[in-house]
Amino acid sequence: MLRVRVILLLILLLPVQSVYAADILLGMSTALTGPTAELGTAMRDGVLLGLERINRDGGVDGRKLRLVVLDDGYEPARTAPNMRRLIEEKQVLAIIGNVGTPTAIASLPVIREHRVLFFAPFTGAGVLRQTPPERYVINLRAGYTEEIDAMVDALVRHGGLQPEDIAFFTQRDGYGDSGYVSGFSALRRHGLADERQVLHVRYPRNTLAVENALADVLLAEKTPRAIIMVGAYDPCAKFVRLAREAGLESLFLSVSFVGGDFLAEALGPGVEGVVVTQVVPHPRDRSLRVVDDYLSDLHSLAPELSPTFAAMEGYLAARLLGLGLARVQGVPSRESLIDALETLGRIDLGLGRPLQLGPQRHQASDQVWPTLLRQGRLMPMDWPQIADLVPERP
Known part of the structure; x- marks a missing residue:
């Protein structure tokens, strides 16, 4: 080098x-x-x-x-x-x-x-x-549309979730907004009738200020079974760690921009089961x-x-x-x-x-590769595996 x-x-x-x-x-x-x-x-x-x-x-x-x-x-x-x-x-x-x-x-x-x-x-x-x-x-x-479409399709088709079971944690800027718009469109295609049924929490760019967003999730009338993250690796890692410490069992998923390798490093070996979509092969x-x-x-x-x-x-x-x-x-x-x-x-x-x-x-490419965090590393996965990752309906 x-x-x-x-x-x-x-x-x-x-x-x-x-x-x-x-x-x-x-x-x-x-x-x-x-x-x-x-x-x-x-x-x-x-x-x-x-x-x-x-x-x-x-x-x-x-x-x-x-x-x-x-x-x-x-x-x-x-x-x-x-x-x-x-x-x-x-x-x-x-x-x-x-x-x-x-x-x-x-x-x-x-x-x-x-x-x-x-x-x-x-x-x-x-x-x-x-x-x-x-x-x-x-x-x-x-694009994020292809990534989030793949997530939502898998959560609904293989995980048995309803659109309102899925929440969004996003960065408060054009990046987060782009991901949320793509996610909302995907949920609409799966029958979502009212945007107010979808929990959407945000954090400021270039900060680790995720506590308010997590509080909104924990205090929500309905606990989401899956949370799609559209953010950077350090705030996403902090959000997941604090959520697990608070007893939240939701499945966390993230788009590729999070930098899956860096998210895995930030989370450490104690957190598993996070899904990250990739736009290049392993x-x-x-x-x-x-x-x-x-x-x-x-x-x-x-x-x-x-x-x-x-x-x-x-x-x-x-x-x-x-x-x-x-x-x-x-x-x-x-x-x-x-x-x-x-x-x-x-x-x-x-x-x-x-x-x-x-x-x-x-x-040039429309391909999305799903990966799963296991033992501190991201491993290739197949979308039907998501059925074993989502928590049971309360």
């Missing part, structure tokens, strides 16, 4: 003019400090690992891919200036792998103004998934070619790091962007890169099922 991090350090410290003219610069604004720093760091490391693999194989027509990373601390007020610096001062070709919904919302006006590709952000928010698709936004991962599943590539590259370049879902997503994002860059004729431009990505069609990246991109499809 030393070589990769030296590359990153040089890019951050030197002005653009000092980078070889043949280099292709990419930008990222992410959380390297603050309560979600582990997510931002993992995504950055995954992207760097994927770019290094491309560079090791000759780059793009001999041009090396470089990444400029700026820290926004997961605060939208810091993101927009970062984006302007990356685009206007650093002259990056594209933005890749930014982390978060509120920060993505802050990025969009700058992206639209400068017509720069916003590629594979670490968020499933619907605002980035317009119909028809927004030209300058291309996603890798499934990062230790060597039966998949691209995961085997990831683990091999991790072993050779960063043996001190453990594989994580977030880094796996960053790695896949870099590999997918590399395929688009390889299709560009001549020196890539911001527009020609988007045109090239839209011509990829069905893509075999080694995931066991194809990805797909096109002019009317700017989300």
Whole structure:
């Protein structure tokens, strides 16, 4: 990993003019400090690992891919200036792998103004998934709609829950709101007639102030049998721990943005049975070619790091962007890169099922993988297992 991090350090410290003219610069604004720093760091490391693999194989027509990373601390007020610096001062070709919904919302006006590709952000928010698709936004991962649809379908179909048995614990911002809207729509499809039947509690972003939300759950007229969490790993972990200490037996589920590896670490081995949906395969599943590539590259370049879902997503994002860059004729431009990505069609990246991109499809994957927390680790699971996880009806 030393070589990769030296590359990153040089890019951050030197002005653009000092980078070889043949280099292709990419930008990222992410959380390297603050309560979600582990997510931002993992995504950055995954992207760097994927770019290094491309560079090791000759780059793009001999041009090396470089990444400029700026820290926004997961605060939208810091993101927009970062984006302007990356685009206007650093002259990056594209933005890749930014982390978060509120920060993505802050990025969009700058992206639209400068017509720069916003590629594979670490968020499933619907605002980035317009119909028809927004030209300058291309996603890798499934959205929160697909993740929460899968949860709700499993809870109703396999767990025997009614829509009003399901509650929501969300972050009080665009991320949490996006998850709740997706969840409410899923419950409506399963017969929910009145939004007031659904318990919805929230906490402030970048805090651990979850006590009021938990009190609302404990004092609710009807105890939820399942609680879907749309938050960051530390507040979600605190919420689950305090709930268990208070005797709450509800099944907890979370969308992928929580960073399942970091949630498991924060919860420790004493808490089990939490379900986390993933939008990439398990990062230790060597039966998949691209995961085997990831683990091999991790072993050779960063043996001190453990594989994580977030880094796996960053790695896949870099590999997918590399395929688009390889299709560009001549020196890539911001527009020609988007045109090239839209011509990829069905893509075999080694995931066991194809990805797909096109002019009317700017989300490469719809796949959701459920995982279950057991003995401090997230293990693959099948949705019918949820029947054994939900508490009995009181």
